[in-house]
Amino acid sequence: MIxxxxxxxxxxxxxxxxxxxxxxxxxxxxxxxxxAVDAVFGGVxxxxxxxxxDKVFVxxxxxxxxxxxxxxxxxxxxxxxxxLSTGVVVVLGIRIFSNAAAIRRHVFRA
Amino acid sequence: xxxxxxxxxxxxxxxxxEVVEPAAAEESAxxxxxxxxxxxxDDPSDEPSxxxxxxVQPAGSAQSTAPAEPPSDxxxxxxxxLWPPRLSRGQLVVALLLFSLGLALAIQVRSTNDHSQxxxxxxxxxxxxxxxxxxxxxxxxxxxxxxxxxxxxLENSSNQAKEAQEQxxxxxxxxxxxxxxxxxxxxxxxxxxxxxxxxxxxxxLLDTLQELRAAGAEAIQxxxxxxxxxxxxxxxSVGGVQIDGRSVSQPFRFTVVGNPQDLTPALNIPGGxxxxxxxxxxxxxxTEQQKVVVDALADPKTLQxxxxxxx
Numbered sequence: 001m002i003x004x005x006x007x008x009x010x011x012x013x014x015x016x017x018x019x020x021x022x023x024x025x026x027x028x029x030x031x032x033x034x035x036a037v038d039a040v041f042g043g044v045x046x047x048x049x050x051x052x053x054d055k056v057f058v059x060x061x062x063x064x065x066x067x068x069x070x071x072x073x074x075x076x077x078x079x080x081x082x083x084l085s086t087g088v089v090v091v092l093g094i095r096i097f098s099n100a101a102a103i104r105r106h107v108f109r110a
Numbered sequence: 111x112x113x114x115x116x117x118x119x120x121x122x123x124x125x126x127x128e129v130v131e132p133a134a135a136e137e138s139a140x141x142x143x144x145x146x147x148x149x150x151x152d153d154p155s156d157e158p159s160x161x162x163x164x165x166v167q168p169a170g171s172a173q174s175t176a177p178a179e180p181p182s183d184x185x186x187x188x189x190x191x192l193w194p195p196r197l198s199r200g201q202l203v204v205a206l207l208l209f210s211l212g213l214a215l216a217i218q219v220r221s222t223n224d225h226s227q228x229x230x231x232x233x234x235x236x237x238x239x240x241x242x243x244x245x246x247x248x249x250x251x252x253x254x255x256x257x258x259x260x261x262x263x264l265e266n267s268s269n270q271a272k273e274a275q276e277q278x279x280x281x282x283x284x285x286x287x288x289x290x291x292x293x294x295x296x297x298x299x300x301x302x303x304x305x306x307x308x309x310x311x312x313x314x315l316l317d318t319l320q321e322l323r324a325a326g327a328e329a330i331q332x333x334x335x336x337x338x339x340x341x342x343x344x345x346x347s348v349g350g351v352q353i354d355g356r357s358v359s360q361p362f363r364f365t366v367v368g369n370p371q372d373l374t375p376a377l378n379i380p381g382g383x384x385x386x387x388x389x390x391x392x393x394x395x396x397t398e399q400q401k402v403v404v405d406a407l408a409d410p411k412t413l414q415x416x417x418x419x420x421x
Contacts, residue, residue: 002195002197002202002204003201003204003208004192004208005205006204006205006207006212007205007208007209007211009209009212010208010209010211010212010213011213011215011216012216013212013213013216014214014215014216014217014220015216018220021221026221029214030218032214033211033214033218036207036211040208043204047187047188048188049184050183050187054200054203054204055200058203058207061207062207081232082234106184106185106188107184107185107188
């Protein structure tokens with residue numbers, strides 16, 4: 001519950017405060033957000049499975065974000081930034097869908 | 111179920127550069143096994159509502175919890191995790207992470223909506239946009255050059271028209287001087303013929319006029335009659351002289367615009383006008399002036415028969 005509140009408060013703060021993002025971070029922000037959403041879905045699924053562990057969640061969250069940013073950074077350095085970003089988004093999207101399907105089976109049994 | 115969970119990469123120490131959350135939580139909480147009570151109706155949660163991928167999504171069965179059916183473990187866990195808010199350390203850390211996630215999400219959405227597509231555009235897109243802008247600017251420069259050229263042409267033609275107009279005006283003035291319709295001024299002489307005995311006839315005046323014209327006189331008036339191309343001299347039957355049908359009285363006063371150094375010797379040559387006049391007992395006086403004014407005007411005659419011949 002507190003975690004859900006944290007998410008809501010973050011959205012509200014981001015919408016109304018409009019903090020400025022440093023330019024070095026701007027290219028990685030979308031991919032990082034997608035990776036973090038993937039981690040969140042995985043965490044919810046793990047919680048429904050009864051094996052949620054917050055330490056694991058924290059580590060997976062951070063590592064997801066960092067690895068996604070690293071991939072984008074590497075792609076930019078190699079000149080294939082847009083293609084690699086698309087690939088990362090596709091992979092994370094597949095994971096998000098599968099996690100969402102598992103969550104749905106848990107909750108709705110369907 | 112069908113894919114390994116997200117929690118597999120358990121403990122890697124990655125150097126985080128993106129999210130500045132040093133919240134490496136030590137193990138503290140084993141929370142998902144608490145089963146506080148067995149409630150009957152649990153709300154469909156707010157988190158996992160993003161699964162439109164499979165065709166078996168029961169859209170109508172969102173409230174499909176029949177009262178006779180005991181809630182499953184997953185639902186109990188979900189409800190337990192949602193409602194009694196426990197202030198554990200793990201919850202706070204996860205809340206912190208989710209806070210940063212929501213923040214980044216909102217920032218990204220807002221920046222994507224706010225700024226134009228330039229903000230999120232990649233380098234090659236920016237280069238392409240820049241190229242397009244460059245070529246567009248080039249086209250606009252060319253158009254500008256063309257417009258400036260046409261502007262210059264128009265100004266030139268306007269200047270030419272103005273110049274032609276000026277020339278026409280000047281020509282009109284010169285022709286007006288010749289035709290006697292405008293006043294004339296300039297250096298010249300004033301010749302006064304005083305003839306107390308009335309010996310000066312029209313032919314004498316005509317000789318004088320011819321002499322003046324031969325010497326380069328440009329505008330002439332006698333007393334108040336302007337001398338033009340059609341001027342004629344007649345002897346009046348009652349004595350005296352008529353010019354253009356108007357009687358002129360003594361003394362005859364020629365006001366002549368022309369070069370005085372030419373006009374005066376032309377009148378004074380031996381056997382010339384002045385000598386002839388003196389033989390007739392008339393007295394001629396010549397005065398050179400730097401500025402004489404010929405202000406008598408002649409009525410322009412409308413040509414009735416003569417037409418300009420076509421070239």
